Amino acid sequence: MxxxxxxxxxxxxxxxxxxxxxxxxxxxxxxxxxxxxxxxxxxxxxxxxxxxxxxxxxxxxTAFEKQKKGPRSLKDYLKGKIDDETIDEIRGSFDIIGDVVILEIPDDLEDYKELIGEAALKFTKRKAIFRKTSEIKGIIRTRELEHIAGEDISETVHQEFGCRLMLDVRNVYFSPRLATERKRVADSVKGGEVIVDMFAGVAPFPVLIAKNHDVMVYAIDINPEAYKYAEKNIELNKVQDKVIPILGDVREVLENKDIKADRIIMNLPGSAYEFLDTAVQHIKPGGIIHYYEFSESFEKPIARLKEAAYPRKVEILDKRKVRSRSPGKWHMGIDVRVF
CATH class of the missing domain: 3.30.70.2580 (Alpha-Beta Plaits)
Structure with missing residues (x-):
């Protein structure tokens, strides 16, 4: 094998x-x-x-031993406790953030939420289980969560590629499913760069980059809670000399500080397009923008990038589907060089 x-x-x-x-x-x-x-x-x-x-x-x-049979998934843990038709409605995927698990449970399975929560507690061996009760919303990017099993704790420390990230899942946005994308971007960075993360959240991109490169990263976010945890994570990972956290509207921050960047990260896929003019204004000639957007195809976000950059030229370095957003819609990632 x-x-x-x-x-x-x-x-x-x-x-x-x-x-x-x-x-x-x-x-x-x-x-x-x-x-x-x-x-x-x-x-x-x-x-x-x-x-x-x-x-x-x-x-x-090499040869491997066979895995011992036992519950292999959340659905396996529920067999015999819920009928098979109901189990088929349960989403098998979920987010694990440190000691916290966040599930999606359809409204028509409301009566089973505690049972599903207890099964998730046993299967994941984490401390707290929450259920999503709203989509991510608002300028500070938070969602409503309902505690359904385990300890009622929402602050945790998540580990990712050698970084420790402290956060409160009730008050900030963080997706462990973007770990691969964060590493992809971090691996492309060169020493000596000035980098701006326009929507930094608790600073997962800046911390990972700074842990692996000699750079200067400006981590900007408008959410006071995200800024608070960004400060903690910068200290926790000992990158205080490489990452500067800034609380405020990214347009005002970049304008007031007149920052010119070699690389800009725009991971706000729902509305990053509204800030493309600001990104283009503050990217150096030859600099790279990592742009993200929810879209059915690459054509629309690429057209936005070219329109925002005009009359400057752009080169598409890479385009990829980061993850599925909904049927037919993807979280798109596009890397462009702006001349």
Whole structure:
């Protein structure tokens, strides 16, 4: 069987990537070899995936023991407790943020929410289970959550690619599903860059970049709670000399400080297009913008970028579907160089 051999200190982050891309073979047991971990794979990762995981990975052929049978998913934990038709309505995916789990439970399964919460508590082995009760809304990007199982704690510390990120899931926006995208962007950074994260939240992009490069990052957000946690995370990860957190409207901040950046991150897919003029104004010639938008296709966001940059020229460096937003709509990521 195909195996992926990596240093054990990378195991947790790589396991998440493999699971997100359906590459981890769940029927075989993970092996340990001194300071290394070997994951069983369903297929060989493509070159882009290998580069994303890192140069320290090695693809090998090896034998694995079969995984012991038992509950393998949230739905497995609910078998015998809820009828099969109802179980089929439950979404199998959920967000794990530190010790907190956030579920999506349809309104017609309201009567089962405590039972589903208890199953999630056992399956994930985390401390607190919440249910989403609204979409992300408002300029400060928060959603309403209902506590349904475990301890009623919403502040936690999430670990991602060697970074520790403290946050309160009730008061700030954070998606663990963007870990791969954050690493992709961080890996593209060069030493000496001046970087602006226009919608930094609790600073996951800035912290990861600063942990791995000699740069200066301006982490801007309008949410006071996000700014508070960004300050804590910068200190927690010892990057105070590389990341400057700023509370305020990004337009006013960039105008008042007259910052010119080598790279700008615009991860506000619902409304980032409203700030493209500001990004273009503050990107250096030859600088890169990482732009995100919810869209059915690449054409619309690319057209917005070209229109906002005119008469400056742009070069599309990369375009990708980061993750599914809803049927037919994607969280698109587009990297452009502005001349």
């Amino acid at each position: 195909i195996g992926l051999k990596i240093p054990k200190n990378m195991a947790n982050d790589v396991r998440k990537i493999l699971l997100n891309h359906s590459l981890l073979n769940l029927d075989a047991r993970i092996k340990r070899d001194n300071d290394f971990v070997i994951f069983p794979l369903n297929e060989k990762p493509d070159q882009d995936m290998q580069e994303l995981i890192g140069q320290k990975c090695e693809i090998i052929e």
